[in-house]
Every structure is written in C-alpha cells, then in structure tokens.
Amino acid sequence: MARPSVEAERREQILAATREVVAEMGFRAMRVADVAKRSGASTGTVHYYFETKRELMQAAFEWNFHASQARRTPVVEAHEDPRDRLRAFLDSYLPVDEVVVQSWHMWIELWTAALHDTDLRELNENVYGEWRRTVAGIIRDGQDRGYFVTGDPVLLANGLVSMVDGLALQVLLGSRSMTLEQMRRVCEQSVELILTEGS
Amino acid sequence: MARPSVEAERREQILAATREVVAEMGFRAMRVADVAKRSGASTGTVHYYFETKRELMQAAFEWNFHASQARRTPVVEAHEDPRDRLRAFLDSYLPVDEVVVQSWHMWIELWTAALHDTDLRELNENVYGEWRRTVAGIIRDGQDRGYFVTGDPVLLANGLVSMVDGLALQVLLGSRSMTLEQMRRVCEQSVELILTEGS
C-alpha cells in the first residue's frame, strides 16, 4: 500500500521540474527527457503521470497559474488603502527573484503556445479575467474614496495589466534600457498618473 | 542572363511565406517543408537561400521589422501636432488587418525565441530602441508645446509601448474581454491621461 500522497507529490515534483526546464531552455527546446532528469524520474514515469508532452505543458501552465495566484493574494490583502494595494500588486510582478522570473517565463511561453491551442487560450482567458477583476476592483474602490482619477476602471485595469506584461517581457529579454529598476519606475509613474491631485 | 533581381525576389517570397506560416501555425510547429510549399519552392531551395532554419527565422524577424518600420514611418510623419502623431502611432499598432496581425505574430514569436537566443535579443534591443526613441521624441515635443503632462518622457514612452504589446497580445489570443475595439479604447484613454488639462 503506497502512501496516498506519493502520487500527488511526484506529480508536483514533475511540474516543478517542468517549470525550471522551461524557464531555462524554453518550451521549444524542452525534451521530456530533460524534465525526467531534472525531477529525478525516468521518462516512463513522466508519461505515467502525463500521457503526452502537450498534457504535461498544459498541467504545468495551470499549476503555475495557481501558484502565482497563491503567492499574490496575501500580498494584496495585506493592505487596506487601495493605493497601497495597487502598488503592492504591481510590485509583486517585478521579476525580482528566481520564482517570479520562472513564472514569467511560463507566462510568455503560454502566450505563444496559446496562439495555436484552444485549451490554452481558455486558460489565458481565465488568468486574465482574474487579474483584470482584481485590479479593476482596486481601482473602483480607490475612485470611490477619491484617490484615483475618474475613468472606466476596466479600461484602466486593462492598460495597467497589459503594460506590466510588456514591461516584464522586456526585462526578461535582458533589455539594456528596460532593467528591473526601470520597470519599477515606470510602474510608479503609472500609478502617479492615475492618482488625483491631492492624494 | 538572369535578371539580377531574381535572387532577391525569391528571397523575399520565402520570407513572406515564412511570416504567413509562422502566423498560422507558430514557429514551434513550422517546418522548412511548410515554408517551401507556401513559397512554391522546394526545401532545397529554401536552404539554398538560408543555410539553416535558425538563419531563416532570424532573417524573417529582421525582414518583418523593416517592413513594420516602413509601414509606420509615413503614418507618423503625416501629422505635425504631437498629439495627433502619438494617436496615429498607437493606431498603427491595432491589429486591424491581416498584415498587422501577421506582423504581431512575428513579434510574439520573436519574444519567445529571443529568451534563449542572444542574436535575437540583440534584434529585440534594436527594435525597441527604435520605438522608444520615436515615442519619447513625440512626447518630449508635446511636453515642450505644453500638450502633455510633465514627467520623464522615456518612462512614459516605455509604459505606452509595453502596454501596446500587452494589449495586442491579448487581442491576438482572441480574448473575449480584450477585443480590437477594447484595445482602441484603452489606447485612447491612455492618451487622455497624459494630456494636460487645457489641451
């Protein structure tokens, strides 16, 4: 009788290994054998948990999404003031450490893969719905309290979330003019832009 | 005897075919044989012009960049007022027709490929330097004339360009909440945000 957690643990190990490998060499170059090696299993075992490479990647994308969400939620909820919440939210996207960097790699790969895969598009739809709703909620709250300029909060949220995507992408690409520090400043300036005079 | 332009023409055909194929199925799934078929040539011929697949993609990315630039420049220069220039610039990024859509596909594929390819990162660096300089120039000009709010024009330019990238990405992904029309409105709102009171 195997411990009931063995399967779940193994699955998680493989997904974590997948994220690491994808971050390092990209989905295109990633081989199932790489994931196997990294997770200390055989290719047979990887296929025991995920029938195809495609299924493995899909699961890894979803797993990354849930992990991101779990990391983000407490960060945002730590603040009460919508201005702080917005800043904390944007801050949590800065690729400051290995985990966030790896996570960003997964998002970028997801974008490219989703362009030609209906299931992944659906995942993207969920993911962005989630972010948009969160940010729009913060902005609406801030507008109610008079901190943020008027204007459709959904449009503002979309602009901010998309900007963060574009910025992180350039940072990940190692752009000499878009460093982590630059990204931070652009984000700060963007918040300034939507703050009302007094606040 | 052969017209000297034959080679150049053939090369262009292959690059155009590459863009079409990449837009349709993605770089990952694209085979040299697909490009050959699409351009009406043999795989041998494709390799006659581009030694490796990697070289073909690199050339296609560069070709796409120059084509984008050529399309963009007259659009921007058609206006004198920096506010109109900025609006025209952003407008030219909306994925309204097949050419712009295919072009966006190439950019997105470039991002992913460049994450693990130094040469392509260099290309990205050039491309973004170009856009940033253009937009920053427009903003600086607008600030000088009092149309735009104060603030580091480079930061503002980076924010705008990144936002456009992120927005186009979601439109390309067929997001139900980020349609072409939505993207247009977000862009318009963003311009409003940096306009000064009077203008």
Added chain:
Amino acid sequence: MARPSVEAERREQILAATREVVAEMGFRAMRVADVAKRSGASTGTVHYYFETKRELMQAAFEWNFHASQARRTPVVEAHEDPRDRLRAFLDSYLPVDEVVVQSWHMWIELWTAALHDTDLRELNENVYGEWRRTVAGIIRDGQDRGYFVTGDPVLLANGLVSMVDGLALQVLLGSRSMTLEQMRRVCEQSVELILTEGS
C-alpha cells in the same frame, strides 16, 4: 483460510478476459493492462498468474481449445446416425453466438501467432489432430453403413475441416458475400456432395 479454488477461479477470470479482449482488439493490440482491467485485477496480478504475456496467450489458447472441445463433444454424441453427427459437428462451428465468435477469433489469432512460435504450432497440431480424427471417424462409420461415398476418409475430413476454417474466417471478416447464412448453405451442400445416391 483461503478457499483453494480462489487461485483457479482468478486464473479462469483472467483467461476469459483475455479471450474477450483478443476478440475485441486482436492479440497485436492487446495489452496486459487491458486484460487486467477487463478481469478486474491489476497488471501485477495478471503477472502473478502468468509470468509473461506470451505465457498468458499460450494458456488462453489452450483454455479456449478445451472449452471448445467441451462444448462440441456432447453436441456430436447426441446423434447416432453418422449423417446427423456430421451435420451437428459442422453446425457447431457456425459463428452464431458471442461465445463461438470469440472462440473463432482465438483460433485465427492462434494461426498467425503459431506461424512463428514452435509451442503454438504444437498446440495447433494437437487441435487439428483431434478434429480430423473425429470427422474421419464419423465419415468412416458413414461409409461402412453405405451413407457416404467411397474415398479416403482422412482426405475428406481434411477437406471439410479446412473448408470450415476458411468459411468462418470470411464470416468473421464481415464479408458481404459470406454471411452466416451463406456459410450454413455451403456446409449443407458439401454434406450433400459426399452422400450416396440413395441416402
């Protein structure tokens, strides 16, 4: 404590499952996992009873043989007149129900497998010796009583048994011109051919 029949029962279950699976998807496509699932056991259990897949198939072929024999014997012995015996014997080969159909599937798979497996050839030798002896006996008896035409009873028996094999094969293959009904008529006509004028 365990009933001594438990093992025998389990074994039988697995063999029955094997016949079902082979009939449905063929030996080539059959996986040990399919047999396990069908018999409600694990792959480990299947291997507990049959060391290798080859051994499992061999046992299943033999089991099918004995089951066929057990079904056939009372049918033939129910008649005293050799003409009736022959008709009853041929009748019992018509693929009229699921059991006979599955049994035929096993024979056909055995033929193909035996072409390259000495042990299975030996099994085939036994099986056909059995049929041939039975039919030759019936014919010899009928000739003695003046019901059947003269001629080497062994040759006649071989002709009949082989014909039945060939006919059943075409019926199993769903041939539009060799239906169950057609097969029945061919068998009847063949019996007529060896009957003497008066009988």
Added chain:
Amino acid sequence: MARPSVEAERREQILAATREVVAEMGFRAMRVADVAKRSGASTGTVHYYFETKRELMQAAFEWNFHASQARRTPVVEAHEDPRDRLRAFLDSYLPVDEVVVQSWHMWIELWTAALHDTDLRELNENVYGEWRRTVAGIIRDGQDRGYFVTGDPVLLANGLVSMVDGLALQVLLGSRSMTLEQMRRVCEQSVELILTEGS
C-alpha cells in the same frame, strides 16, 4: 533531375522487402527498421515513401494481391477445358515455392489484421470477390458443358476457395498431417467429387 522511375522502383523494393520480412517474422514482430535494412534503405526513407507502418502494411497487402493476380491469370487462361482450368487454378495455390509461401504468409497476416481494420476488410472483400467470381465462372462453364455436377456454382466456389485457404494455412503451419503432398491430394479428391460420372 532524378530518373522518373526511381521513386517507383524504390517503392517496389520496400514493398518486396516488407513481404519478405513479414513472411519471416510476422507482422507483429516486424519493425520498420527490419524493412529498412532488408531493402537497403534507412528508416527515414521507408517513412518517406509510407508515412506510417500501418500504411506500409496496407500497401504491401495490396501489392501482394496484385502480384498474386498477375501470377494467376495466365496460369488459368492457359487451359480451355474448365476441368483443367479448375485444376490449374487450385494448383497455383499450392505453396510449392518461396514466392507462393511468402504470398500465403501475407494473406494470413491480412486476415488477422483485417479483423480490426475496416480498410483491410474492404481489401479482403475485393480479393475474395475476385477469386469467387473466377472459380464460379469456371464451374458454371463446366456445368454447361456437362462436366460438373449440378448445384449452385457460387456455393461450390465458396466451398473450394475456403477449403484452399484452410489447407494452405495448415501446410504453412508445418502440420505433420497436412503436408504439401496431402494438400494436393485433398484438392484432387475435391475436384473428383464435383465431376459427373462420365467425365
């Protein structure tokens, strides 16, 4: 410019190699690599001509059918008397040489494969329609001339063709009681059975 016959030649080589390999080790055990080696090509080349192993086998079955037909037709047409035609036809099925033996191996493999493959069943349908029509024609002709006993010629044809299948199978299986010589005698006796008294 390659010779136009190169492709056809190469294809034929691969199909011939397939028949040899299938006859030797069976479809189940046959690997694409075996066919490649036998035909002096690489596995890549085999796949260049036949996308999948299944397609290769299908083509090999069809090729074998056409080759059999081509071998058989002149043999039958060499005789005018329906009794000779029938004898010549049955004779041509005796596994007397390597080619006929290999051909029989292909038929047997076809049967088993066709049980679970619609396309192959269709091929079997064509093949048997062909044989049945030929034999029924010969019998009908013989009956018109008073050489053969009365009775449905289609039933008689089916009985004969099926018998030959069953007999050849046992010969191929190396049955000690069904040798080539035995098969020949059973066939002769069967012809005797349908001859009228005087002829």
Added chain:
DNA sequence: AATGAATGAGATTTCATTCAT
C-alpha cells in the same frame, strides 16, 4: 539556381515487467 530523394540523429511514446509494500 534549383531540386527533391534520402538520410540519420533525436524526440515522443508504449508497455511488459518488476518490486517494495
């Protein structure tokens, strides 16, 4: 300048078998 048949290295996938429990 162009071809396309042929290659072979390498990737995914399958599955009988094992073994710790």
Added chain:
DNA sequence: AATGAATGAAATCTCATTCAT
C-alpha cells in the same frame, strides 16, 4: 495473494539538412 507506481528498452515517427544531378 495482490497491488500499482515506476521503469527502461525499444519502437515509431519527425524533420532539418545534404548532395547528386
């Protein structure tokens, strides 16, 4: 007596690249 997670050897298939013509 039974399990089923894990394995790894082996098979199919893919495709960028080459080269004789």
